[in-house]
Structure formats: C-alpha cells, structure tokens
Amino acid sequence: MPLQKLQKTICIRALAAVAAACAPVACGRAPGDPDPSFFRSNSLFRVEPIPNLSAAGAHGPHDGLGLRIHGNTPDGGAPEARRVLILGGSFVYGYGAPAGESIVAKVDEILKSQPRLAVKTANGGCPGHFAATAAMRLHFILYAWKPSLIVYIPGFEDMSVYAAAGFAPDLNHVPRPFTGQALPEPGLWTAAGAAAFERDLRTLEVIARTGGARLIIAAPDASGRAAALRDPVFKVSKQRNLSLLDLPAGADAVARAVADAIRSSK
Amino acid sequence: MQSKRRFLTILGAELLLLLLIAVAIEGISIAAIAAGLVPGAELRMKGPMIVRPHPLIGFVLREGARRGTGTDAEQIVNNRGYRGAEPGPRGPGLLRVLCVGDSVMYGDSLPEGDTLPARIEELLRDKVGPRRVEVINAGVLQYTSAETLVALALRGIDLQPDIVIFYQGANDVAPRLVRPFRNDYYHYRNVWEADTEMRADLRLEASSGYVTLRWLAGIYPAAGRIDAYTTRPLTPTTQNEKEFAFNRSGNEAFLRNEAAGVALARSCGARSLIVATPYNASLADSHSFLGRMMSENKRKQLDAAAKQGANFVAMPDGFGKDASNFRDSVHLTAAGAKAVAKQIVDEMDKLGWLVK
Numbered sequence: 001m002p003l004q005k006l007q008k009t010i011c012i013r014a015l016a017a018v019a020a021a022c023a024p025v026a027c028g029r030a031p032g033d034p035d036p037s038f039f040r041s042n043s044l045f046r047v048e049p050i051p052n053l054s055a056a057g058a059h060g061p062h063d064g065l066g067l068r069i070h071g072n073t074p075d076g077g078a079p080e081a082r083r084v085l086i087l088g089g090s091f092v093y094g095y096g097a098p099a100g101e102s103i104v105a106k107v108d109e110i111l112k113s114q115p116r117l118a119v120k121t122a123n124g125g126c127p128g129h130f131a132a133t134a135a136m137r138l139h140f141i142l143y144a145w146k147p148s149l150i151v152y153i154p155g156f157e158d159m160s161v162y163a164a165a166g167f168a169p170d171l172n173h174v175p176r177p178f179t180g181q182a183l184p185e186p187g188l189w190t191a192a193g194a195a196a197f198e199r200d201l202r203t204l205e206v207i208a209r210t211g212g213a214r215l216i217i218a219a220p221d222a223s224g225r226a227a228a229l230r231d232p233v234f235k236v237s238k239q240r241n242l243s244l245l246d247l248p249a250g251a252d253a254v255a256r257a258v259a260d261a262i263r264s265s266k
Numbered sequence: 267m268q269s270k271r272r273f274l275t276i277l278g279a280e281l282l283l284l285l286l287i288a289v290a291i292e293g294i295s296i297a298a299i300a301a302g303l304v305p306g307a308e309l310r311m312k313g314p315m316i317v318r319p320h321p322l323i324g325f326v327l328r329e330g331a332r333r334g335t336g337t338d339a340e341q342i343v344n345n346r347g348y349r350g351a352e353p354g355p356r357g358p359g360l361l362r363v364l365c366v367g368d369s370v371m372y373g374d375s376l377p378e379g380d381t382l383p384a385r386i387e388e389l390l391r392d393k394v395g396p397r398r399v400e401v402i403n404a405g406v407l408q409y410t411s412a413e414t415l416v417a418l419a420l421r422g423i424d425l426q427p428d429i430v431i432f433y434q435g436a437n438d439v440a441p442r443l444v445r446p447f448r449n450d451y452y453h454y455r456n457v458w459e460a461d462t463e464m465r466a467d468l469r470l471e472a473s474s475g476y477v478t479l480r481w482l483a484g485i486y487p488a489a490g491r492i493d494a495y496t497t498r499p500l501t502p503t504t505q506n507e508k509e510f511a512f513n514r515s516g517n518e519a520f521l522r523n524e525a526a527g528v529a530l531a532r533s534c535g536a537r538s539l540i541v542a543t544p545y546n547a548s549l550a551d552s553h554s555f556l557g558r559m560m561s562e563n564k565r566k567q568l569d570a571a572a573k574q575g576a577n578f579v580a581m582p583d584g585f586g587k588d589a590s591n592f593r594d595s596v597h598l599t600a601a602g603a604k605a606v607a608k609q610i611v612d613e614m615d616k617l618g619w620l621v622k
Contacts, residue, residue: 041459042450043324043451043455043458044416045450046322136416136419140450144449169421171321171322172320172321174322176319176321176457176459179459199419199424207526207529
C-alpha cells in the first residue's frame with residue numbers, strides 16, 4: 001500500500017512538472033518568455049513591462065513608463081536629485097524576485113545610505129532585452145524621465161542574441177516574444193555578432209547623448225556566462241570615450257560597483 | 267425517410283447552384299479584368315504583401331517581393347530588402363547615398379527609374395564624373411519616423427553611407443490622431459507577430475471575383491493593404507481629434523526621431539540632409555489640416571537639422587501649388603520626383619559634398 005501511494009505521488013509530481021513546463025508553450029509562451037501578465041510585445045523594442053501595473057510580487061510593479069518601481073516611485077523624491085537610469089535585461093529587472101531585491105533596488109539602498117548624495121535611480125531593465133532593444137527603449141523613454149546618467153549592464157540576453165546560431169546582423173533572427181519561440185541559447189561568438197553588439201552599444205551612446213545624458217557601460221565579470229561581451233565593451237568604451245565599469249562577480253558586489261560608479265561619475 | 271432524402275437532394279442542388287454562381291462570377295470577373303473593364307491589376311497592386319514582419323523594426327520590405335506586376339510601375343525588392351539594385355561592396359572611391367523615409371521615397375506607383383533615389387543617382391552621376399555613385403532606396407511604405415530610426419540603427423548604418431537623406435513626415439500625422447499618444451507609436455502600431463501564411467481574407471483577394479465584387483460595391487480591398495497588418499484599428503477622426511494632432515508630444519516625438527536619426531548617421535561618419543516634405547497645395551491649402559500638419563513637420567525638421575548640424579533642403583516656391591508634381595496629396599509624380607531630386611543634388615553641390 002505505501003508503495004502504491006509512493007508511485008501515485010511520483011506520478012502526480014511528474015505530471016505536474018510536465019504540465020508546468022508545457023503551460024507556457026500551450027498559451028503561446030516559450031519557456032524563456034516573460035510572464036504575459038506583466039510584459040507585452042512592442043513592435044520597436046520587442047517586449048516591454050506593461051506600464052502602470054500596480055501588481056507586486058515576483059514581477060512588477062511598473063510606473064507609467066514601464067520602469068520597475070522599487071520602494072519610492074522613480075518620479076518621487078527631491079526634484080533636484082540626479083536621475084540615473086539603469087538599463088539591461090532580466091538581471092537588471094530582477095525577474096522572478098520582488099522589486100526590493102533587484103540589483104537597482106540594492107544600488108538605490110547603497111546610494112541612499114550615503115549622506116549628501118541626492119540620486120534617484122530607475123529600473124529600466126526588461127527581461128528579453130539586449131543592447132539594441134535597450135537603445136530603442138531608451139530613445140522612447142529618455143525624454144519623459146530625463147535622466148542625466150544611464151548605466152547599461154549587458155547580460156545573458158546579449159549573449160543569446162549576438163552569439164546566436166543563425167545570427168543576422170539586423171537581428172532578424174530574434175524571435176518575437178509570446179510566439180512560442182524562446183531566445184536562442186548562445187552559440188559561438190563570431191566577428192559579425194561582435195560587430196553588431198558594438199554597433200548597438202554605439203547606438204545606445206548616441207541616443208543617450210542626443211537626449212543630454214551620459215552613458216556608463218558595464219563589462220560583465222570575466223568568470224560569468226557573458227564574459228565574451230567584455231572585449232566589445234572595452235573596445236566601444238575606448239572608441240567613444242565612455243566610462244567603463246568592470247563588474248565583479250555576485251549580485252551584491254555588482255550593486256556596490258554600480259553605486260560606486262554612479263557616485264564617482266560627474 | 268423519403269422526406270429526409272428529399273431534403274438532402276434539395277440541399278445538394280442548392281450547394282451545386284451556389285458553386286456554379288461562384289464559378290460564373292469568377293469566370294466573368296477574369297474576363298472583365300482581361301478585357302480591361304475592371305482595373306484588376308491596379309487593385310491587386312495593394313497585395314500580395316510586399317512587407318514582412320521584423321522582430322525589432324515592426325516590418326521591412328520582403329526580400330525578392332514584387333508588386334504591381336503587369337503594370338508600368340512594377341516594384342521589385344532586392345535580396346537585401348531594398349527597392350532597386352542590390353548594394354554592392356563598399357569599395358574605395360564610392361559615393362554611397364542612403365535614402366530613408368516612407369512611400370514617397372520608396373516611389374509607390376512609380377517605375378523604378380522615376381523614383382526619387384533613382385533620379386538622385388542619375389543627377390549625381392553627371393556631377394561626380396568618374397567617381398562611382400550608389401544611391402540606395404531604403405524607403406519603406408507606411409514607415410513613420412520611428413520605424414525609419416530603428417531601421418537606420420539596425421540596417422542603414424551597416425551600409426556605411428557617405429550621405430543619408432531623410433524624407434518623411436506624412437505618416438507621422440496619423441499616430442498623432444490616436445489617443446493616448448505614445449512616443450514609440452505603440453498606441454498606433456499593431457504588433458505583427460508572425461509572418462505565417464496569408465490571412466484568409468488575403469487569400470480571398472487573390473480571387474478575381476472577390477476583387478471585382480468589392481470594386482463594384484465601391485469597397486477598397488482592405489485585406490491587401492499593408493496597414494491591415496501594421497496598424498491598429500483607428501477610431502474615426504473628428505475635428506477635435508484633428509486639433510489633437512497639433513499636440514506637443516506628437517510634434518516633439520517627430521523632432522526627436524529626426525534628430526536621433528541624424529545623430530546616428532553622423533556617428534558613423536555620414537552627412538545628413540533633411541528634406542522638407544512638400545504637399546499638394548492644390549488639394550490642401552496651408553490652412554487645411556494637412557497643410558498645417560506638414561508646416562508643423564517642417565518646423566520640427568528645421569529644428570532637428572539645426573540641433574544636430576544637418577542640412578535642410580526646402581522646396582522651391584510654387585512647387586506645392588503645381589498639381590502636376592503630385593499623384594495625390596503627398597505622393598510625387600515622376601515630374602515631381604525629378605524636381606525634388608534636382609533640389610537635393612543642387613544642395614549637395616552647393617555644400618561642396620560632390621568632389622569629383
């Protein structure tokens with residue numbers, strides 16, 4: 001009897017696991033797609049956090065621009081505070097974790113602990129975003145929030161897109177979200193992929209500068225999954241005379257490094 | 267039992283009759299189109315789809331697509347997704363001009379040799395002597411300044427142009443009519459998810475009978491229109507909504523898209539020309555909705571040029587008043603395209619950009 005019960009439990013758990021894995025696909029969502037209750041397709045930058053979403057939890061909440069709110073709303077605080085927008089993919093957004101645990105929330109906490117430092121940070125991360133989508137999203141939100149400093153933290157999504165098998169320089173190979181196709185697994189880092197990544201970092205810088213903001217680009221840590229992005233980041237920062245932030249490993253160390261970079265930037 | 271058999275016989279006969287009627291309509295329509303009584307080719311020019319979805323630009327020209335086949339304005343998209351000849355390798359001594367913008371730049375309803383980029387190339391060849399000239403037509407039907415900007419960032423600058431010519435503005439008017447306005451035109455653009463097989467209504471459009479019946483009923487075959495895929499259903503405009511078109515957000519978004527485009531071009535070492543998009547003043551005077559909107563666009567284009575150090579090309583006096591320059595309110599005729607091309611090339615020459 002106990003054996004039968006055990007078999008039944010195993011069967012139920014196995015079925016539940018299969019159902020959980022298949023559920024996103026069944027509703028048109030690939031396993032890597034963000035939760036459609038919190039994110040939606042955008043024709044110009046692929047996916048965006050649904051604006052004005054008050055639901056909090058593992059994702060959200062979002063303000064009117066789709067920026068993730070952590071503690072104070074990005075528009076709150078002293079008006080004279082310096083505005084810093086941190087852009088990136090799911091790592092920056094803090095996908096799957098409460099808003100207060102995102103890397104941006106940690107940076108904010110560190111900066112707020114510093115006396116006489118009036119800085120407002122905004123979480124411009126979005127799961128499924130990479131340099132090109134970050135640049136275009138920046139163009140369309142830059143003038144509404146008016147940051148003076150942008151920090152771009154490339155991550156695993158950049159590896160998925162720029163080192164994808166079947167890579168196309170105009171990024172035509174990137175699947176639309178919610179169509180049942182996930183971002184590809186990173187393949188070999190090619191010269192064409194590196195060139196496109198560098199191009200999109202330059203676009204990010206041009207967009208930021210056109211809107212009157214400075215850009216800091218971060219180089220992922222040398223031991224991580226996105227280490228191949230380091231060389232193009234170093235190259236573009238040198239070419240465009242940009243501030244470079246060499247990231248350490250570990251979320252807390254990254255938050256401290258980003259906070260230090262913001263503090264020391266003029 | 268007998269009544270059931272009778273019912274099935276009548277049903278079968280009715281279905282057969284319907285089929286015969288459909289075949290007859292299709293047959294008559296094919297004959298009417300062949301005899302030139304119904305402008306089938308013109309109607310079919312709206313399809314098949316010459317654009318396809320792109321995950322980050324919204325939509326792009328479909329590589330290898332043809333439009334208007336059988337007319338004197340056949341449009342062929344090359345394998346790089348641009349109208350006209352395929353760009354060659356970027357060699358030394360080449361003067362490469364990238365023309366970006368909307369259907370006016372693309373040359374909708376114009377033969378290849380009469381489009382604005384083709385005319386610019388023709389005039390440039392006379393000016394630069396033995397230097398190799400290549401003018402790329404990167405205009406795309408229905409593009410607003412937002413799509414142009416993203417396409418320039420992901421495709422245009424990879425072509426390493428020496429000069430980028432911006433000709434756009436008319437398609438930025440419609441997004442300003444829809445509330446709530448968003449800078450990225452999310453409120454206006456449909457997210458075209460996947461280029462799956464043709465929609466059922468598009469397949470129907472392939473039928474001569476369908477086209478003819480809609481033509482007889484005075485209904486435009488909307489299924490073949492690009493905006494049936496790329497644009498959200500728009501609410502009808504009222505006078506108040508037209509006034510809304512003068513909202514600051516919309517005008518500023520256009521300015522920013524133009525300015526960012528010029529900045530991007532400059533970042534890859536290209537010079538930029540922003541062309542003041544003319545409109546048919548014989549159809550719409552300067553006080554009309556279109557006239558006011560296009561004047562507002564022109565002001566923003568001038569601002570963008572001044573802000574980013576681009577050059578601005580204005581049309582000669584009286585150009586807009588000459589109806590022979592326009593096919594409709596904004597699209598140019600062959601004569602209009604030739605005149606605009608001359609104005610652009612003269613400006614390049616004046617600026618000293620055309621060194622032999």
